[in-house]
Amino acid sequence: MTELAFWKKKSLKEMSEQEWESLCDGCARCCLHKLEEHDTGKIFYTNVACHLLDLKNCRCTDYVHRHQRVTQCIRIPVDGGANLHWMPSNCAYRLLAEGRDLPDWHPLVSGDPRSVHKAGISIRYMAVPKRAGMDLESHVVSGD
Ligand code: SF4
Numbered sequence: 533m534t535e536l537a538f539w540k541k542k543s544l545k546e547m548s549e550q551e552w553e554s555l556c557d558g559c560a561r562c563c564l565h566k567l568e569e570h571d572t573g574k575i576f577y578t579n580v581a582c583h584l585l586d587l588k589n590c591r592c593t594d595y596v597h598r599h600q601r602v603t604q605c606i607r608i609p610v611d612g613g614a615n616l617h618w619m620p621s622n623c624a625y626r627l628l629a630e631g632r633d634l635p636d637w638h639p640l641v642s643g644d645p646r647s648v649h650k651a652g653i654s655i656r657y658m659a660v661p662k663r664a665g666m667d668l669e670s671h672v673v674s675g676d
């Protein structure tokens with residue numbers, strides 16, 4: 533009998549720190565600037581990345597101090613909740629909090645950390661760095 537993967541048998545709250553961290557697929561979509569429509573609360577993603585993001589590796593260059601350095605950096609609640617609607621729909625934390633499973637391209641499922649890039653999910657090759665005076669509205673790429 534095959535043992536169930538940890539994300540199928542534990543809630544987000546029950547996971548160890550290592551399990552929690554391994555859930556991140558490295559897509560870096562959460563590191564794109566977003567705009568919220570005033571009337572509807574709908575969130576739009578731009579292709580403009582946070583200044584701390586390494587665009588090639590899709591990794592934060594100061595992960596430990598990210599919340600001190602960037603006040604808008606999203607804190608993911610362990611039990612789902614308020615902030616998760618700011619995360620992209622492919623985000624592993626959001627998927628599990630909404631009772632869904634991880635997709636085939638997730639590195640924990642594929643066993644390959646590059647699968648998130650190969651599947652075209654990550655922001656590699658599509659994000660641009662933030663420049664002074666940029667008009668974020670002209671960089672909207674999708675609603676989420
Ligand atoms: S969107 Fe979610 S899975 Fe993707 S990098 Fe951000 S935290 Fe990780």
Ligand code: SF4
Binds near residue numbers: 562586598
């Ligand atoms: S501070 Fe780091 S983790 Fe937070 S949005 Fe910027 S690059 Fe992403």
